[in-house]
Amino acid sequence: MSREKVITVQDLTKKFGDFTAVDAITFDVYEGEIFGFLGANGAGKTTAMKMLNGLSKPTSGSGTVAGLDVIKETEKIKERIGYMSQKFSLYEDLSVVENIQFYGGVYGLSRKRIKEKTEEILTELNLKDVAKKLVKSLPLGWKQRLAFAISMVHDPAIVFMDEPTGGVDPKVRRQFWEAIYEASKKGRTIFVTTHYMDEAEYCDRVSIMVDGKIEALDTPDKLKEQFNAETMDEVFLKLVRN
Amino acid sequence: MFKVFKAFVRKEFYHILRDKRTLLILFGMPVAQVLIFGFAVTNEFKNTEIDVLDYAKDTTSEQLINHIQSSGNFIVNAMLTSEQEMEDGFKAGESKLIVVIPENFSADFYANKRPEIQVITDGSDPNNANTLVQYITQMVNSFQTEKTTDATSPFQIQTATRMLYNPQLESAYNFVPGVVALILLIICAMLTSLTIAKEQEMGTMEVLLVSPLPPIIIIIGKVTPYAILSFGIALSVLLMGNIIFSVPIVGSFGLLMLMCLLYVITALSLGTLISTKSDTQQKAMMTSLMSLMMPSMLLSGFLFPMSSMPKILQWIGHIIPTKWFIDILKAVMLRGVGIDFILLEVGVLILMTVVLLFATWRSFKIRLE
Numbered sequence: 061m062s063r064e065k066v067i068t069v070q071d072l073t074k075k076f077g078d079f080t081a082v083d084a085i086t087f088d089v090y091e092g093e094i095f096g097f098l099g100a101n102g103a104g105k106t107t108a109m110k111m112l113n114g115l116s117k118p119t120s121g122s123g124t125v126a127g128l129d130v131i132k133e134t135e136k137i138k139e140r141i142g143y144m145s146q147k148f149s150l151y152e153d154l155s156v157v158e159n160i161q162f163y164g165g166v167y168g169l170s171r172k173r174i175k176e177k178t179e180e181i182l183t184e185l186n187l188k189d190v191a192k193k194l195v196k197s198l199p200l201g202w203k204q205r206l207a208f209a210i211s212m213v214h215d216p217a218i219v220f221m222d223e224p225t226g227g228v229d230p231k232v233r234r235q236f237w238e239a240i241y242e243a244s245k246k247g248r249t250i251f252v253t254t255h256y257m258d259e260a261e262y263c264d265r266v267s268i269m270v271d272g273k274i275e276a277l278d279t280p281d282k283l284k285e286q287f288n289a290e291t292m293d294e295v296f297l298k299l300v301r302n
Numbered sequence: 303m304f305k306v307f308k309a310f311v312r313k314e315f316y317h318i319l320r321d322k323r324t325l326l327i328l329f330g331m332p333v334a335q336v337l338i339f340g341f342a343v344t345n346e347f348k349n350t351e352i353d354v355l356d357y358a359k360d361t362t363s364e365q366l367i368n369h370i371q372s373s374g375n376f377i378v379n380a381m382l383t384s385e386q387e388m389e390d391g392f393k394a395g396e397s398k399l400i401v402v403i404p405e406n407f408s409a410d411f412y413a414n415k416r417p418e419i420q421v422i423t424d425g426s427d428p429n430n431a432n433t434l435v436q437y438i439t440q441m442v443n444s445f446q447t448e449k450t451t452d453a454t455s456p457f458q459i460q461t462a463t464r465m466l467y468n469p470q471l472e473s474a475y476n477f478v479p480g481v482v483a484l485i486l487l488i489i490c491a492m493l494t495s496l497t498i499a500k501e502q503e504m505g506t507m508e509v510l511l512v513s514p515l516p517p518i519i520i521i522i523g524k525v526t527p528y529a530i531l532s533f534g535i536a537l538s539v540l541l542m543g544n545i546i547f548s549v550p551i552v553g554s555f556g557l558l559m560l561m562c563l564l565y566v567i568t569a570l571s572l573g574t575l576i577s578t579k580s581d582t583q584q585k586a587m588m589t590s591l592m593s594l595m596m597p598s599m600l601l602s603g604f605l606f607p608m609s610s611m612p613k614i615l616q617w618i619g620h621i622i623p624t625k626w627f628i629d630i631l632k633a634v635m636l637r638g639v640g641i642d643f644i645l646l647e648v649g650v651l652i653l654m655t656v657v658l659l660f661a662t663w664r665s666f667k668i669r670l671e
Contacts, residue, residue, distance in 0.1 A: 113512050135514060143512035147505025153320045154313065165309025166513045194320075211509075220512075 063090040066218055066249045067112065072121035072130075074107050081107040083272035084121060089218075089251060094244050096263030097253040100300065104272040105253045109220060112251070114138050126217045139167070142211035142219040146226045150207050152196035156187055159195055160210055167214035181209045201232035205239050212243065219243065221252040225259065237262050257293040266292070268299055275299050306515060310523030317497065318527060324493060332485050332535050336542050339477040350434065351379035353397045355388065362408035362449075366419075369445045370401070375437055392424050399423045399434050411449070474547035479631035480604035482539050483624045486562065487598055489532035490569030491576065492590040494525050498577035499586035517666065525570045532569075536562050540635075552638030561634065564651055565627045571658040572623070578665040598624040626651045 067089035074082040082104045089095045099105045110116035112125050114134030123130040126140040143149075150159050160181055164174035182188045185205055195203060204224065211219055225233045237259070244250055252263070260266050260280060267277040276283055276299055280292055287295045318324050352370075356363050370376050379397045382388060391397035402420035404410075410417035421438055423431035498521070501507040510520050540558075543549035551558065572594065580586040599605055601618055602625040608616055619625050626647045633639045633647070641648065 115511060138512060138514040141512070143509055145505045145508045147508075149504075149506050149509040151313065151317070151506060152504070154316055158313070158316060162309055162313045163513075165306055166510065166515055168306055168514070222508075 066091050067125050069123040070121055072123050073119050075119045080272050085274045087267055087277055091249055092244055092247045094250045094264045096260050096266040098260055098266055099269030103269040105269055113220060140217050142216035144207055144211040144221045144224050146223040148203050148207040150195045150203060153194060155192050155194055157191045163210045163213050177213055185209060201235055204236055208239055218249040218251055223253055257296055260292040270299060307523055311526055314527040328531060332539050335481045336539060339481055340474060340547055349377050351397045352376050352399045353380045353382050353391045354378055355382040355402045357405040358403050358407040360408050362411055363403045366445055370441045373441060474549050475636055478543035478549045479628050482536050483627045486532050486536055486565055487569050487624060489528055490566050491573035491594050494528050494570055494573035495576040495586040495590050496583050498524055499580050499583045502581050503583055521574055529566050532566060551635050553634035558634050561630050568623045568655040571662045575662040578669050597622050602628055604628060623654050
């Protein structure tokens with residue numbers, strides 16, 4: 061591929077005492093890619109992601125995110141990435157506009173920029189009528205898309221998503237993936253963890269973590285071919301059982 | 303950085319103003335506490351009903367009974383005629399105390415033969431009974447002094463008690479500092495631990511930590527609004543105490559505020575410490591109630607004097623910041639002393655604060671990892 065690498069990871073390792081949570085993982089993520097980061101609970105997904113987000117210091121290995129070193133330049137990395145947690149990370153007792161303003165403020169946007177962004181998000185998500193309503197009164201699907209838009213309020217190069225579709229019904233999930241495609245088309249890189257295997261099919265490339273190691277990494281089609289499987293679900297089961 | 307901080311504080315005020323529970327604690331509780339402690343929970347009493355069993359039935363005994371009633375603390379509910387009636391008043395809950403005057407009362411009295419009267423109280427309410435006995439003893443003593451004015455008994459020893467700094471023994475002098483200390487603790491420790499735990503529960507803390515905001519700004523941003531509000535509320539409690547119950551502020555007001563600030567920092571670090579140990583609001587609430595509110599109310603000397611506690615409870619009392627803060631408040635407010643008289647208390651409080659801040663910082667860092 062000729063595209064630029066936005067995440068490079070070399071032998072990244074995290075140990076907690078004797079326990080190795082992430083065991084020398086190596087991979088690259090390209091610009092504009094939707095990169096699926098799969099694994100069972102406890103496989104080390106969250107720890108790996110925390111190291112990329114600058115929340116946790118790697119025990120050994122190296123890596124860059126948006127061209128910045130994950131060991132020395134964590135603070136700069138934080139300015140260049142967006143993050144969406146599985147709980148949608150909005151303040152329920154703040155209105156739609158107040159949430160946008162707050163996160164805009166947190167990322168140090170100028171007042172003028174916050175105004176523009178607010179306008180942009182409200183128009184794009186069709187939320188003008190409920191702009192002053194508290195977030196808790198919105199349907200789940202709207203909240204989720206608002207959280208996604210807000211995670212990109214500072215135009216980050218990469219958006220990290222930690223199981224963004226947990227507990228959401230299939231219809232809303234599909235809508236949400238449309239929003240992800242939309243963002244990816246604009247050149248945004250999406251790094252998403254999930255344990256819904258059907259969602260893995262939507263990703264450009266998928267890595268599967270088992271016990272701290274990346275056991276498989278390729279496009280969904282090639283993975284299915286490699287493991288002689290019909291669906292990603294089967295790929296995953298075959299990997300975990302071995 | 304200041305702009306970011308402002309955005310944070312504004313958001314925090316939205317949270318406070320939109321949450322009924324927080325509002326109730328912030329503004330309802332101080333008023334309720336002042337009123338409850340001021341009017342309901344009071345050690346003073348007025349017009350307590352007593353029974354009198356007067357075997358003497360002469361002028362002197364009548365004078366004594368009148369004298370007892372003259373203070374306004376007691377009124378006679380019933381004049382009993384026999385011992386059989388004694389318990390009736392107690393059981394009906396009408397009378398709290400019985401005075402029994404013996405037959406030879408006035409004879410003994412004038413013969414300087416140490417007349418004896420019997421006082422019977424309702425022991426099922428020991429605190430109250432104790433206070434009543436003290437009051438009635440005082441009345442009887444003063445009656446005796448009044449009656450035996452001249453040289454009849456030159457060797458009589460008179461005790462003249464004077465309660466310094468609180469001559470009327472107003473309980474408001476005790477509870478206003480106590481309430482200030484408690485309110486600051488509730489707002490700064492309990493509410494901040496709740497609000498930080500809430501961010502953790504909702505998952506928003508994670509997002510803030512991934513943002514470029516340094517963790518210290520997140521914490522300071524969260525606690526600042528509560529610090530400001532609690533300061534205002536502490537001031538209004540002092541004001542209420544002053545206006546409604548005329549509790550004076552004798553000492554330096556600046557010193558008083560400085561001490562409040564120190565205690566606010568202590569309480570805030572306690573609250574943050576609790577929040578780093580609890581991931582849900584419920585847990586934070588229970589921890590603050592059990593480990594802060596209960597000991598601070600019961601063991602700090604606010605409700606019960608420390609000197610009458612078993613040694614072990616006294617030790618526990620000494621590691622409660624509230625105890626030291628109440629001591630400081632009383633010293634500055636009521637006795638009007640300067641900082642040089644409360645160096646020990648201030649030192650202890652500063653030491654506690656430093657230790658707590660350090661523990662909070664460590665626990666917060668571990669949490670981040």
